[in-house]
Amino acid sequence: MRARLGPLELPNPVLAASGCAGAGRELAQFIDVARVGAIISKSIMTEPRTGNPAPRLAETPSGLLNSVGLQGPGVDAFLQRDLPWLLSRGARVVVSIAGQTVREYDALASRLSDAAGVSAVEINLSCPNAEDAGRPFGLDPATAGVVVAAVRGSLRYDVPVFAKLSPDVTDIVAVAGACVASGADGLSLINVLLGMAIDVRTMRPALAGAYGGLSGPAVRPVAVRCVWQVREAFPDVPIIGTGGVRTGRDALELLLAGASMVGVGTAIIHDPSACSRVLRELEEELAAIGVDRVADIIGQAHRRAPGVPRGFAWRT
Numbered sequence: 001m002r003a004r005l006g007p008l009e010l011p012n013p014v015l016a017a018s019g020c021a022g023a024g025r026e027l028a029q030f031i032d033v034a035r036v037g038a039i040i041s042k043s044i045m046t047e048p049r050t051g052n053p054a055p056r057l058a059e060t061p062s063g064l065l066n067s068v069g070l071q072g073p074g075v076d077a078f079l080q081r082d083l084p085w086l087l088s089r090g091a092r093v094v095v096s097i098a099g100q101t102v103r104e105y106d107a108l109a110s111r112l113s114d115a116a117g118v119s120a121v122e123i124n125l126s127c128p129n130a131e132d133a134g135r136p137f138g139l140d141p142a143t144a145g146v147v148v149a150a151v152r153g154s155l156r157y158d159v160p161v162f163a164k165l166s167p168d169v170t171d172i173v174a175v176a177g178a179c180v181a182s183g184a185d186g187l188s189l190i191n192v193l194l195g196m197a198i199d200v201r202t203m204r205p206a207l208a209g210a211y212g213g214l215s216g217p218a219v220r221p222v223a224v225r226c227v228w229q230v231r232e233a234f235p236d237v238p239i240i241g242t243g244g245v246r247t248g249r250d251a252l253e254l255l256l257a258g259a260s261m262v263g264v265g266t267a268i269i270h271d272p273s274a275c276s277r278v279l280r281e282l283e284e285e286l287a288a289i290g291v292d293r294v295a296d297i298i299g300q301a302h303r304r305a306p307g308v309p310r311g312f313a314w315r316t
């Protein structure tokens with residue numbers, strides 16, 4: 001089950017996605033955090049933040065809307081408390097970072113350069129850019145590239161950098177291309193989709209912040225499509241595929257689309273042991289189809305049937 005993401009090698013390809021397992025400590029009462037491929041931290045910011053006002057979670061058919069916001073203790077507390085704890089438990093840690101300005105991303109990358117034991121950095125590009133009327137950085141290829149270049153330039157050691165993209169764009173391949181050209185070693189697809197629910201009894205938005213991010217099984221086809229498109233355009237760039245994974249079979253679908261590793265997010269909220277279970281189920285799925293190594297299945301859905309033109313094979 002060993003998995004390789006460019007320069008990063010992990011014992012297995014199932015990761016806890018950012019924001020759904022806190023800083024990892026919360027999972028320890030349910031699973032051995034060292035058994036998860038890696039824990040991706042909740043996105044860390046420079047300062048402590050309380051996040052958005054409640055209510056900030058609303059269930060939707062097969063999905064979850066959240067407007068938790070970037071709640072967290074700030075980078076100093078993370079580095080002093082959470083990172084050492086995770087490392088002491090034998091976990092591999094991918095640190096997700098988020099900023100409101102390019103300078104903040106820059107500062108976070110510098111700060112992380114002082115920390116030992118970071119397996120990779122994931123840049124959350126879905127944060128609102130305070131210098132562009134709150135427009136998320138990841139909506140525009142050029143802006144996304146500027147953030148990636150700033151982080152890459154400020155990291156003083158050679159740790160792999162993944163850019164996490166929003167699916168709320170017209171052309172995710174263009175954003176992916178800009179991130180790779182600016183120094184990203186890999187891509188993480190996808191973050192939540194912007195959504196909204198209205199409580200018809202109160203006739204008010206269900207979330208205090210009106211909009212929220214949609215996640216869970218409802219978004220899996222979007223994640224599969226994004227991973228597929230990016231893999232098709234950049235077959236050599238490693239991808240962490242995330243979005244709606246609830247079972248080992250869901251994980252297998254993202255691997256077939258071209259992900260090298262799979263993130264489990266919302267599923268953890270109703271089943272805190274989801275990462276271990278998905279890994280076990282994925283092992284069973286691979287055994288059932290006679291595949292010995294996870295690496296052999298990555299991107300297999302892109303194989304062309306002999307004589308069948310590309311578009312014909314997957315359009316119905």
Ligand SMILES: Cc1cc2nc3c(=O)[nH]c(=O)nc-3n(C[C@H](O)[C@H](O)[C@H](O)COP(=O)(O)O)c2cc1C
Pocket residue numbers: 017018019020042043064066068070096124164190191192214215216217219242243244245263264265266267
């Ligand atoms: C409550 C909640 C908080 C999240 N917080 C973050 C975050 O801090 N940074 C980030 O990059 N993604 C965050 N995400 C997005 C997830 O990491 C993941 O990309 C997305 O939810 C799709 O995967 P899923 O359907 O398995 O949850 C959050 C998702 C949820 C549900």
